[in-house]
Amino acid sequence: MRTLIxxxxxxxxxxxxxxxxxQGTLYFDNxxxxxxxxxxxxxxxxxxETYALIMTQDGNKWRVEIPQTVTDMYRFTFVGGNIPEGRYxxxxxxxxxxxxxxxxxxxxATSEAQMxxxxxxxxxxxxxxxxxxxxxxxxxxxxxxxxxxxxxSGTLPVVYIRTQNNAAINSxxxxxxxxxxxxxxxxxxxxxxxxxxxxxxxxxxxxxWTWSGFDKKPYRIKxxxxxxxxxxxxxxxxxxxxxxDDCMGYLKNTVGFLLSxxxxxxxxxxxxxxxxxxxxxxxxxxxxxxxxxIAGNRVHITEQQDNATDSVTGGWLVEIDNxxxxxxxxxxxxxxxxxxxxxxxxEVLSAQQRQYIEQQMNRLNEAIWGNSSSQLTALLxxxxxxxxxxxxxxxxxxxxxxxxxxxxxxxxRNGQTDRWKFGPVWDFGNAYNRNQDTWxxxxxxxxxxxxxxxxxxxxxxxxxxxxxxVYYHSHMQNTRTQINDFVTLISAAAxxxxxxxxxxxxxxxxxxxxxxxxxxxxxxxHRIQWLYSQWGEGTKPATWDVPEIESSTPKDAxxxxxxxxxxxxxxxxxxxxxxxxxxxxx
Numbered sequence: 001m002r003t004l005i006x007x008x009x010x011x012x013x014x015x016x017x018x019x020x021x022x023q024g025t026l027y028f029d030n031x032x033x034x035x036x037x038x039x040x041x042x043x044x045x046x047x048x049e050t051y052a053l054i055m056t057q058d059g060n061k062w063r064v065e066i067p068q069t070v071t072d073m074y075r076f077t078f079v080g081g082n083i084p085e086g087r088y089x090x091x092x093x094x095x096x097x098x099x100x101x102x103x104x105x106x107x108x109a110t111s112e113a114q115m116x117x118x119x120x121x122x123x124x125x126x127x128x129x130x131x132x133x134x135x136x137x138x139x140x141x142x143x144x145x146x147x148x149x150x151x152x153s154g155t156l157p158v159v160y161i162r163t164q165n166n167a168a169i170n171s172x173x174x175x176x177x178x179x180x181x182x183x184x185x186x187x188x189x190x191x192x193x194x195x196x197x198x199x200x201x202x203x204x205x206x207x208x209w210t211w212s213g214f215d216k217k218p219y220r221i222k223x224x225x226x227x228x229x230x231x232x233x234x235x236x237x238x239x240x241x242x243x244x245d246d247c248m249g250y251l252k253n254t255v256g257f258l259l260s261x262x263x264x265x266x267x268x269x270x271x272x273x274x275x276x277x278x279x280x281x282x283x284x285x286x287x288x289x290x291x292x293x294i295a296g297n298r299v300h301i302t303e304q305q306d307n308a309t310d311s312v313t314g315g316w317l318v319e320i321d322n323x324x325x326x327x328x329x330x331x332x333x334x335x336x337x338x339x340x341x342x343x344x345x346x347e348v349l350s351a352q353q354r355q356y357i358e359q360q361m362n363r364l365n366e367a368i369w370g371n372s373s374s375q376l377t378a379l380l381x382x383x384x385x386x387x388x389x390x391x392x393x394x395x396x397x398x399x400x401x402x403x404x405x406x407x408x409x410x411x412x413r414n415g416q417t418d419r420w421k422f423g424p425v426w427d428f429g430n431a432y433n434r435n436q437d438t439w440x441x442x443x444x445x446x447x448x449x450x451x452x453x454x455x456x457x458x459x460x461x462x463x464x465x466x467x468x469x470v471y472y473h474s475h476m477q478n479t480r481t482q483i484n485d486f487v488t489l490i491s492a493a494a495x496x497x498x499x500x501x502x503x504x505x506x507x508x509x510x511x512x513x514x515x516x517x518x519x520x521x522x523x524x525x526h527r528i529q530w531l532y533s534q535w536g537e538g539t540k541p542a543t544w545d546v547p548e549i550e551s552s553t554p555k556d557a558x559x560x561x562x563x564x565x566x567x568x569x570x571x572x573x574x575x576x577x578x579x580x581x582x583x584x585x586x
Contacts, residue, residue: 021070024117027137028078031060032126035080035106038062041099042076043092050088050095052079060144061120075112078121081105100129108132114518122509133247139495139511143502150282150500152275153492157230158183159240159274159288160195161203166279169219172211175202180221182230182274189230189272200224206239208323208403210429214244215504216284220291230272232290233297240276241287244501245429247508248523249487249516250285250494252395255524256428258482259391262475263467265384265423267299273490284497285490292317292406292424294345299424301410306348312356314411314418317344320449322403329361334369339449344406360409364420368453376457381419386463388422389451390471392440396527399430402446432523437530462539468531469538476528480521487517 021042028038038057043050051070055062055078074092079099088095092110099105106128108121115121115134122140123130152158163169163178180201181193193199205211206220219240226234246252250273260268271289275282294303294317301315321328321342327349329341341361346353360379367376376382392400404427410418434445441452454460491513498511510516 019073027120029122039079045074079107135511172205216244237291252428284500285493320405384421395431401448465539
């Protein structure tokens with residue numbers, strides 16, 4: 001059985017990296033590259049099979065008709081030159097190299113980005129081997145207009161912010177006073193306030209690179225009183241995340257959070273996609289998100305008072321940080337790496353609190369690098385650590401233990417010491433940026449503190465394999481369903497967002513959400529397959545079982561299969577069932 005499943009995974013791996021050329025019209029924006037003639041070239045890397053198609057000029061864009069859908073291709077490029085149309089008996093890599101180095105023709109960078117019929121490919125510069133992206137023709141035409149129409153889509157709740165005297169929100173340190181209301185439209189959510197009676201609130205910027213590196217900014221909201229917002233429990237503190245750095249259809253943080261929920265971390269920040277208007281100016285697609293804080297409906301631990309002198313064992317919320325700030329705790333791993341710990345709550349420390357938290361972080365560092373498993377397990381909750389780690393591996397997040405990596409600890413009670421727990425998850429901006437078949441702590445782009453050494457512990461690996469088993473058998477298909485639902489939900493707003501921000505600093509155009517979704521799913525599928533090659537099905541926990549097939553189903557020998565779309569199914573005789581025993585008709 002293991003051989004069969006492995007074989008199916010290998011089939012999935014081929015499918016995950018395959019490029020589909022859809023039937024219909026495709027376009028190319030030639031306004032930057034200014035080719036005299038354009039060819040659309042695509043091909044296979046495994047077979048001597050590459051195709052060149054003539055494109056026809058239509059103003060600043062060129063078009064080509066694809067007569068029928070072509071699957072199992074490798075990559076594509078757009079070539080400036082009169083190469084003959086037709087099939088070439090070379091694989092794609094050999095052919096594109098001959099174009100560049102022998103024929104000396106200009107071309108765009110090779111890409112595996114998915115497309116859909118009617119999309120236009122837009123190079124980001126006029127340089128040879130220019131990078132580019134697919135977007136919808138509608139969004140592209142709108143962007144060419146002298147007065148592009150960037151307005152609310154009407155498909156998501158709309159957050160309206162008004163600042164006093166229309167003041168700009170341009171500081172991360174200083175709040176700007178104002179008010180807010182949310183028009184839920186017909187989304188099924190309850191509105192918050194109204195245009196006539198908005199809710200008093202304050203606003204400021206947030207983030208580090210996401211604040212400084214993009215024109216589309218993220219924000220903090222602090223209400224004067226606690227508010228329940230769009231079905232999320234009441235609190236004063238909220239975030240409006242821009243995700244301007246996510247070129248995968250806003251799916252990095254979204255899926256990272258969904259995986260955290262599926263895998264069962266104790267708390268995952270809730271969020272709702274919205275559109276934002278500030279002082280009557282449309283700002284595009286945002287994600288109204290719970291700020292990570294200690295609270296009964298967030299990180300549910302005892303809220304320790306500032307400047308406390310007793311009961312200082314908890315609760316604590318800290319972060320493995322990548323920015324040097326006053327008050328950080330500085331540690332050095334056994335390999336010499338400098339680890340900075342910032343203390344999130346409590347915010348103002350007494351001498352007793354400072355001494356305690358420094359001792360705790362040093363003890364945890366020593367335990368991870370030590371040789372006493374009893375010392376490690378007394379300080380660290382390995383179950384939560386394994387869940388947190390599995391989310392990061394599934395997302396191939398090469399910065400997961402380098403910044404925005406939270407840990408928390410509740411107060412010790414009745415002689416029982418509470419252990420440190422990893423979580424909640426937060427920032428997946430660097431997910432899939434390496435796209436390598438290796439562990440996230442192997443030769444990382446950014447230092448990955450603690451996790452490389454923690455992974456050496458057999459007790460930790462045993463917990464990881466159990467969590468992988470549960471996810472593999474029980475949650476994997478649900479992840480894909482949620483991704484499809486999310487893309488459907490935000491697609492219209494994503495197009496309007498692209499009109500609002502296209503061409504600004506470092507911005508990612510996600511107007512073609514189907515293309516972005518396919519790219520993301522390819523990477524997620526490939527990551528799952530690689531993890532399966534390392535862990536197999538994992539280790540079945542003693543207290544967990546795969547749901548049984550209903551008793552009315554046939555009793556002959558069953559085979560469990562993984563389909564190319566990621567679903568686990570069970571085959572009995574001539575009938576196929578899902579993991580919960582429901583018949584499936586293909």
